[in-house]
Amino acid sequence: MIALESRLLPTYPETKIGFVEGDGAWLTGTDGRRYLDFAAGIAVVALGHRHPAPLAAAHAQLDRLWHASNLFATEPAVELASLLSDRFGGARAFFCNSGTEANEAALKYARKATGKAGVIALEGSFHGRTLGSLAVTGQPSKRAAFAPLGPARFAIPNDIPSLSEAASDDIGLVLIEPVLGEGGVVPLEPAFVAAASSLARDLGALLAFDEVQTGVGRTGTFFAFERLGVKPDLVTLAKGLANGLPIGCLLVSDEAPRAFAPGDHGSTFGGNPVSCAAAIAVCSTIDAELLAAVRANGARLLAGLSALPAVTQARGYGLLAGAVLDRPAQEVCDAALDAGLVCLTAGPNVLRLAPPLVVGADEVDQALDILTEVLA
Numbered sequence: 319m320i321a322l323e324s325r326l327l328p329t330y331p332e333t334k335i336g337f338v339e340g341d342g343a344w345l346t347g348t349d350g351r352r353y354l355d356f357a358a359g360i361a362v363v364a365l366g367h368r369h370p371a372p373l374a375a376a377h378a379q380l381d382r383l384w385h386a387s388n389l390f391a392t393e394p395a396v397e398l399a400s401l402l403s404d405r406f407g408g409a410r411a412f413f414c415n416s417g418t419e420a421n422e423a424a425l426k427y428a429r430k431a432t433g434k435a436g437v438i439a440l441e442g443s444f445h446g447r448t449l450g451s452l453a454v455t456g457q458p459s460k461r462a463a464f465a466p467l468g469p470a471r472f473a474i475p476n477d478i479p480s481l482s483e484a485a486s487d488d489i490g491l492v493l494i495e496p497v498l499g500e501g502g503v504v505p506l507e508p509a510f511v512a513a514a515s516s517l518a519r520d521l522g523a524l525l526a527f528d529e530v531q532t533g534v535g536r537t538g539t540f541f542a543f544e545r546l547g548v549k550p551d552l553v554t555l556a557k558g559l560a561n562g563l564p565i566g567c568l569l570v571s572d573e574a575p576r577a578f579a580p581g582d583h584g585s586t587f588g589g590n591p592v593s594c595a596a597a598i599a600v601c602s603t604i605d606a607e608l609l610a611a612v613r614a615n616g617a618r619l620l621a622g623l624s625a626l627p628a629v630t631q632a633r634g635y636g637l638l639a640g641a642v643l644d645r646p647a648q649e650v651c652d653a654a655l656d657a658g659l660v661c662l663t664a665g666p667n668v669l670r671l672a673p674p675l676v677v678g679a680d681e682v683d684q685a686l687d688i689l690t691e692v693l694a
C-alpha cells in the first residue's frame with residue numbers, strides 16, 4: 319500500500335488513488351481494482367504499460383551501460399538521433415530529460431541563431447514549468463505567481479490577424495503546438511500554421527513546433543506537423559518518446575541556420591542510454607500499421623464522444639481527443655475514475671483522452687460505455 323498522505327511538496331492536487339502495476343491499457347490500483355487507462359501517464363506511455371519492445375530494450379541496456387555522459391558517444395543516443403532524423407527528413411538532435419528542457423533548448427537555439435530574444439507563442443499554450451518555458455506559456459493561472467517572466471507575445475490560436483498584431487522586430491522564434499494539449503485540445507488549422515510560418519520567415523525568426531504531447535504517433539502521424547503541410551525549423555519531443563522513461567529532444571532541421579557549438583548547451587543526464595534504448599524501440603514499433611490503427615481508433619473515439627449527451631464538441635486528432643462538456647471536466651474525470659476509467663482534463667470544461675496508441679476498438683467502446691454511464 320502506498321501512503322497517499324506523504325512528505326511530497328503539494329504541487330499536485332491530493333490523489334485518492336495510487337497505481338501499483340500496469341499492463342497494456344490497464345492499471346491496477348492500490349485498491350486492487352483494474353482501471354482502463356485513457357490518460358497513459360499524461361500521453362506518455364505511448365505503447366501501453368510494459369510493452370515488450372521498450373521493456374526488452376531498456377532491460378538489455380540496463381545490463382550493459384547506464385550512463386557515460388555526453389563527453390562520450392553512446393550507441394543508443396547516436397542511433398536514436400539517426401532514427402528521428404530519418405522520420406523528420408534531415409535533422410540533428412539534442413537530448414535532455416523532459417519537455418520543458420526540450421523547449422528551453424529551442425528557446426536558446428533560436429536566440430543564438432537569430433540574435434533576437436522575442437518569442438511569439440499562443441494564448442492557452444503550454445510549454446513547461448521552468449522559467450523560460452513558463453515565459454512562453456499562454457496561461458495566466460500558471461504564470462501569475464512567478465512574474466516577471468521573459469519577453470513573449472501571445473497570438474490567438476487560429477486567428478490569423480492576431481499573428482501580425484503580435485509581430486515585432488525583436489522576434490526570434492514563433493513557437494506553436496500543432497494541437498494545443500493542456501490548453502483544451504485545440505487543433506491548429508493548416509491556414510493558421512501556414513500564416514505563422516510565413517510570419518516567422520518575414521521576421522527572420524525560426525519556427526518551432528512543440529510536439530512534446532502531439533509527437534511520436536499520438537495524432538495518427540509520427541509528427542503532428544505532417545498533417546499541416548508546414549515543416550518547422552525546430553521540433554521538441556518528450557512525453558511519448560521513451561514510453562515512460564524520462565527523455566526530451568530538440569530536433570533542428572538541416573535547413574535551419576546552424577547555431578549551437580560546443581559549450582553552448584548541455585545536460586548531464588541527456589541522452590541517457592537506457593531512455594534512448596527504450597525510445598529506439600518505441601520509434602521502431604510505430605509503423606504505418608500502428609499509425610493507421612491510431613487514426614481509426616481515434617475516429618471511433620471522437621465519433622463516440624460527440625454522440626454523448628453532455629458533450630457540446632469533440633475535437634482532436636488520432637488518440638488525442640478533447641470532449642468539450644456542458645459541466646466542469648474535473649467532476650466528470652473524478653466520476654469516471656470511480657467507475658474504473660482514468661481520464662485527463664484540459665482546462666475547466668474539456669475532458670481529455672489520450673490512451674496508449676495500442677488501445678483496441680473494444681477498449682475504446684468500453685471507455686465510451688463508462689462515460690455514457692457517468693454522464694447519464
Ligand SMILES: *Cc1c(COP(=O)(O)O)cnc(C)c1O
Pocket residue numbers: 415416417418419421444445446447495499500528529530531532556557
Ligand atoms: C507536457 C508538456 C510540456 C512539458 O513537459 P515536461 O516533461 O512536463 O516538462 C511541454 N509542452 C507540451 C506541449 C506539453 O504537453
